[in-house]
Amino acid sequence: MTERLSGKRAVVTGAAQGIGRGIAEAFVAEGAAVLLVDVDAERLAATTQELGQQGLVADVSRKAEIERIFAHVAAKWGGLDVLVNNAGVTHAAELDDLAEEDFDRVFAINLKSALWATQSAARLMGPGSAIVNMSSVNAVLAIPNQIPYAISKGAMKQLTNVTALALAPKGIRVNAIGPGSIMTDMLKGIMNDKAAEHRIMSRTPLGRCGEVSEIGAVAVFLASSESSYITGQTIYPDGGRLGLNYTVPVRP
Amino acid sequence: MNREETAAKIAVLIAPFNKKGVAITDATTFAGDLEFDSLTVMDFVAEIEDAFDIIISMNAQAEIETYGQLVDAVVKMQG
Numbered sequence: 001m002t003e004r005l006s007g008k009r010a011v012v013t014g015a016a017q018g019i020g021r022g023i024a025e026a027f028v029a030e031g032a033a034v035l036l037v038d039v040d041a042e043r044l045a046a047t048t049q050e051l052g053q054q055g056l057v058a059d060v061s062r063k064a065e066i067e068r069i070f071a072h073v074a075a076k077w078g079g080l081d082v083l084v085n086n087a088g089v090t091h092a093a094e095l096d097d098l099a100e101e102d103f104d105r106v107f108a109i110n111l112k113s114a115l116w117a118t119q120s121a122a123r124l125m126g127p128g129s130a131i132v133n134m135s136s137v138n139a140v141l142a143i144p145n146q147i148p149y150a151i152s153k154g155a156m157k158q159l160t161n162v163t164a165l166a167l168a169p170k171g172i173r174v175n176a177i178g179p180g181s182i183m184t185d186m187l188k189g190i191m192n193d194k195a196a197e198h199r200i201m202s203r204t205p206l207g208r209c210g211e212v213s214e215i216g217a218v219a220v221f222l223a224s225s226e227s228s229y230i231t232g233q234t235i236y237p238d239g240g241r242l243g244l245n246y247t248v249p250v251r252p
Numbered sequence: 253m254n255r256e257e258t259a260a261k262i263a264v265l266i267a268p269f270n271k272k273g274v275a276i277t278d279a280t281t282f283a284g285d286l287e288f289d290s291l292t293v294m295d296f297v298a299e300i301e302d303a304f305d306i307i308i309s310m311n312a313q314a315e316i317e318t319y320g321q322l323v324d325a326v327v328k329m330q331g
């Protein structure tokens with residue numbers, strides 16, 4: 001099969017582990033050169049070595065750091081074809097306990113970073129380029145103690161829409177992925193617990209968790225010319241969860 | 253830090269996450285008894301990592317199901 005991202009230059013934020021790493025792996029497999037960005041220097045070094053790509057340690061919650069990333073990209077590649085705004089954090093707190101600094105921190109990392117990275121990246125991009133944002137099923141569903149996270153992911157849906165419109169005249173597409181329960185190693189720990197697995201599966205019509213590679217596949221599609229007429233959309237690889245009212249029977 | 257001191261420090265860190273006031277023993281499970289979802293696990297792990305200045309790899313997290321296993325893992329990671 002022809003490599004679908006052959007010759008493409010891509011930046012993936014939050015790429016040291018989890019879904020970001022999975023997307024970087026999928027891009028490399030499709031022939032892209034990937035600059036992996038992460039705040040965690042130790043994990044980033046290990047991942048870049050395994051993937052044979054370059055890394056850059058940066059804290060995307062600060063606009064100056066984002067400008068540093070894309071100055072590096074401009075010097076290194078002289079242009080950019082794909083940006084994946086994946087970096088994200090959560091903060092568990094009940095409404096009554098939620099503190100302003102925690103809300104601001106989650107918003108800076110999950111939402112503001114995507115806006116400023118889009119602004120900086122678009123200046124380096126030409127027609128046919130693509131931006132992929134990470135949203136979540138929590139853009140439209142919610143968990144009561146994940147308040148800033150759910151709001152940031154809901155806002156990501158509109159960030160995707162509005163930046164898609166703003167960049168359409170330049171021929172740059174912007175879309176988002178909103179995963180459901182994905183089998184990262186973290187979730188494996190939870191799924192070892194039968195009661196917890198039952199709770200999750202009762203809300204998952206396809207009867208299993210998604211794999212990281214299944215998010216990577218959507219990211220490759222949205223980054224490649226295969227999705228050339230799609231922009232401003234959020235695609236939900238969620239095993240059918242969003243459409244489901246109540247629960248489904250859990251398969252043994 | 254020995255196991256007792258480590259357990260005491262973790263007990264303080266877990267309190268804000270134990271919303272239902274579950275009585276925690278070494279056999280308490282995060283997902284089942286404490287009803288942690290994957291996002292809450294992320295937050296809790298970040299707290300532990302910051303407090304002990306360690307990194308708990310996701311592979312290691314996948315092995316940890318109970319409170320006792322977490323305390324043992326943190327004791328071991330402190331070397």
